[in-house]
Amino acid sequence: MWISTLVLCLLSASAEVPVTPPVPLEAAPPVMPADVPPPTTPVTVLLRLTIDEGGEVSRVEVRESAGVAFDREAMAAALRWRFQPARRGEVPLEVQADVPVSFVPPEPVAAAPPAQEPPAQEPPPSPAPEQPPAPELPQEEKKAAAEGPSFATTVRGQTSAPPPAAVGDFQIAVGQLADVPRNSATDLLLLAPGVMLANHGGEGHADTIFIRGFDAGEGKDVEFRLNGVPLNEVSHAHGHGYADTYFIIPELVDSLRVTEGPYDPSQGDFGVAGTVEYQLGLKRRGLTASTSYGSFASRRLALVWGPPESSEANFVGLLLRQGHGFGPNRAHANAGAMAQVEFRVGEETRLRLFGASYAARFSSAGVVRETDVVDGRMPCAADADSQFFCLYDPNQGGAAQRHLLSAELQSRLRRGGRFVQQGFVVMRQMRIRDNFTGFLNDVPPVGEQPRGDNTEQYYRGTTVGLRGRYTPGLTWWGQPQPLELGYVARFDDVLTRARRLRDSGGAPYATLFDNQVRTTNLGAYAALRLAPLSWLTLRGGLRLDSFLFGVEDQNRPASDRQGERIPEESIEAYGFFASPRVSAEVRLSPRLTWLTSAGLGARSSDAAALSDAELAPYARVTAAETGLGWRLAGDGRHYELEARGALFATRVSQDLVFDETAGRNQPVGPSQRLGAFATARYTSHERLDVQASVAWARATLPLPDASPYKVWEGAVMPYIPQLLGRLDASVRGDVTLAGLPLGWNLALGHSAIGPKPLPLDRFSEPIFLFDVAARGRWKWMELGLSVENLLDARWREAEFNYVSNFRGPDAPASLLATRHFVAGAPRTFRGTLTVYLDLQDEEQQP
Template structure:
């Protein structure tokens, strides 16, 4: 890759009242140079004092470069550039007020590795070699400053080598994340983050290149978000902001926000075919024309398999394509499209007492019973179509404007049975008809979003202001019905709503640096919601006689959420961040009353922690750790009778995490984390400061650990270069509290992968659940009756679980076509 080349180097200008320099002083700047050669961001890595820092930063915003290039494609990079101020030569007849202003070094001098041409330069000490010009590739966008200690910009990099089944599992790269799935291969994962049982999205905001993915008033749960359609090979990085500390975070950002960022760094055509255990088949085709940027690509993914037990077959297909085009010299347009369809069967949950007694309708051996099922009429299907257009414009003076429009079409149907024959109230003289529940959702989302960053400088620093907005309209049909155990015909409608929701939001954030070692970021976000609901499940008559079985409901809500973060730079590489913020989750429209001022679930959160980043030669170490506390005004817990989360009142959380990532010469990449969290329901009237008291919330693990590692290398055999790779993933999950004082067993899982590559051909072998553990992916404790419609129901709660996958082996053949020659 070729580095950027300086073209215009405006020198810094010191104010007239600047103090006289007695010795040379150097400010080390980290600048972001975009694909047009402009400096889009500047930060001080090593300070020489407020006046000199501001002068150097002000000049850097006016520098121009020929952009860095990978082949013929311009790429955005970060560069460390020293600016050295030298004292003037002694003038015996002049007073200090008559001394000329010293001329600092320029980018050309820094790039060339030479000293600046300025008065007194010959007396200046040489700039250390570590401060010479360097570039760090950051993909399509530079890494934004963290909004909090728990704000992670995670570049997937080598860790893509660790076995993963979907883009959702990339979330495990963030600390304190656990995933569970009781619904089958194609059902959205249940996400546990920061001590929250976030369900399938109720407490986590999901975005894809800025497009919101959470679905309002979903029949399976408000905020349902299925990221299974995202092709993992196209995910360049993801930003996981834990906690509500960034003003740009919107609805559902209670536990945090996850944004997938797409790019394809390796250009050319890749075709990959896999075959493995349980007749699993996977075909991926990814293409990035070499003449285009990393933001231009096409990806196709087909998956199919029988599953690891009865009633677990699945099939899905997805297509994603994106193109980036230049409009004149100052603007770019990025167009993204995605289309996806899936169908899957589900074994659901089984009752532990029936499994232990061998009463399930499978072979009598222990393994067959463990992977068996009660109700074969479970599963689902879904479709998603997504389109987005972004216009990114560079304004005069260095300002930036982003405008985006998007549309999402979604349809889903899922059938689940958690209790067997328990909840139905049949007509007199008839047997139970069954508790199988069908949830149906179809919807259209239209939206606009944008952000504006002014150019220029304020007090010698780049303009720290950012303004943003979002407008979103959802038109959805959401319905839940009970199905007969025999034949599957619906016999009871639980709810049936036509919902229209308009969300208008805006935010403003500001950064200030009152001291060279102290910076503060803060802002406020406003969101308004207008709800219109047509309830199609009203009675056909009431006390006053016959009526139309539908009813209209309208409601409105408005919320303000201030957020702030202070960062103290203790050393060049060590920072202390403290954050506070208010967040909100919108109301499920199905729970509103007519003319109600719609309530919001409010979250109050605070966090403090340390961040360290250091590098030397080819070694880079990034570590992060923090302690946090959170209180939510209205929380939800899974209810087996409804088959979805139900409100339980206020809750609170306290926790901590530590994460470290170690990279060595682009050969070894290791990421490890440990997280602890305690979630509880406060006692009535208890002080909000009593965070360690109260009834523990069920299903939320208190201790989580994760290690991902990848090692790459090459050998020469008979004059041919052979690349190789070994990867390992390990997850540890502590006992999870269950209702009625029970706890689940701890879980320890290991995954491994090996690959070898010769020229354009690569062979790989992955093994998930390497030790073939029998583990329970989801576990519950409640009353059920799966013995039959006429059997008396026991009122004794017992454990129910969804079996996790056994050892799964998969072989992969990958062919790389039209690729540049590269070293593994």
């Protein structure tokens, strides 16, 4: 046989769940290269193949070269091979395999064939650890396997993953940590170190994200993508870059990639503190129905279905949520649907269609003054809890709609290259009403009382775009040199508007801004990875972005010094930015890696702040990071352990800080950060999964003319916690009760948040939260109970310090700043019933 041995690298096979290797279906031998003389002795090229869950060879690398010509033909042949995928139980796996490919010279023509010697016997392989028998393959697969080449296999390695661009580049498999109580897909971000979430606007309002020492608002400093579709909304009335991920169904999130810092050339606009991409997939096939009921009349119904005979890329999901909320004016109701289907449209091409639709309405209690709560002056019952969860303005809340469609075409090229082309369209509408200052800002007509500071922010937009990337599969000096070329073309047509509303009746009485915005973003990047030495890998790239802004300001004055005028004005502006990124990876040992990265990034301009013919200013970010990564896996182990730690520094040319008078973030000038993080995750498959992280960051506003290298000096930026800790853990097991086999699960989530600096040298109180969950399963039925905020802490989800007047239009305004807060949820119980239907094999499910 021309292939002698296949060495598989599977993800730490568990003794309880058998692993079956891939079965070759099509494995044609390579073609002898025509541009070199025929060899006189056999020539062997050692390839490392990545065999995906569909049984296709998705990637080929040369491990031992026999020359460029032979390497080229060996790689071209390998890309045409087909396999029945490897499986753990019935779940397909992506694996790596080291495969020697031999080129045997043609035998010379002779009058009589030479005497044949008996074939040399290879020494017997070392005995492998005893494993339970693998599940029997279907008859069709048996027949295909019998007709193809035979392979000797040894189970002993791990799955491949995209190489990280930095120590803070995390490809996070949700896995068993999905058992930890979470309210939305946004909460999955807590699996990345140094992340904190807060929400001042109600269940349906996007979370404020604190990451890597940034107050990233609702997305201004973090680029969000869902299966490649951008989610940040340009020039949103509530904040430039607003990104709402509440519509994502958590059960359909397979993994997420969190790249902290601007180190990957594929990162685009808003990737200042990093980029988050949700990757969808449904591993559990069949129909799963889950319904829950909990405290404060919270109800949830989730239905997800994966056709049993298809891959995890095919799914349908429906999610309905409703509840009264944990206090007055906190009710919410929303519904969402997501579906994806993948077609094979050719021998080497797949088409993936994805769609989502979502609608929501929610109420918000807003902020309250701490002095009014302590003194018992809130308009609620006099007991402490009623005062803590009370509100001033019942007219706060919002509503949102989103409709999304994406089509992605993936083609594999003959020489190992790949081409991916994606088109998408997003339609979005949102209205938010907030009141942060009461009756402070309004200047009423003479003789009239203040009308209130309630602000209505309205956004309606359509986004259409294309994304693509091309990997040509180049080979230099006998080694593959991964090169990736990519582009993005995005057009946004947006109506963004903010108005003041009367406290009585809610009618608008003043327009703050009213803009029709059209933005075109064209970007391209090139990234290359080189390995000049066996222990050194270099990665680098360059990204170019250009923006064209067209703004029609529909809120200009009706007259000026020269007389009457039309209250509209058109503005055009253009911006261009180049951002190089580079990293160097040094392998200190087979398990220990030292990685150093540096890069530039940018945030585009909010169109509302532009002037005509302006070369649009960017917020430029310069970042650097160095740290270590260590991983223990494979070699027959039934567990994995991975740890990382890094030190980073970041400088931003134009930062934003929340302004209570505007109800949104406003420019404050340059800022800088110095920080560090450490994280570790231990996984014993299908049994125990534990992840812990701790992060520290100091964000400051540098003094004028200060040295850019002294990133620890300057005034501390408000609202950003300096110390964050997080623990997620899940343990599963089996027990027999009264002769019935039952599965059980216990899960814990813990967040520790250090004091946050507030304006005027004030600090918030530290926060410690514990969430627990327990589940029990018998065959197709599962019962669960979760408790969030187990210790029933009275914590403050968001906290501010400024001047306000909530005592009424007749009360004189105080000029003394005081602490304001948004109450966090008290202890919350939720019971869940889950039913698993249409399963092919009930024993494979956890």
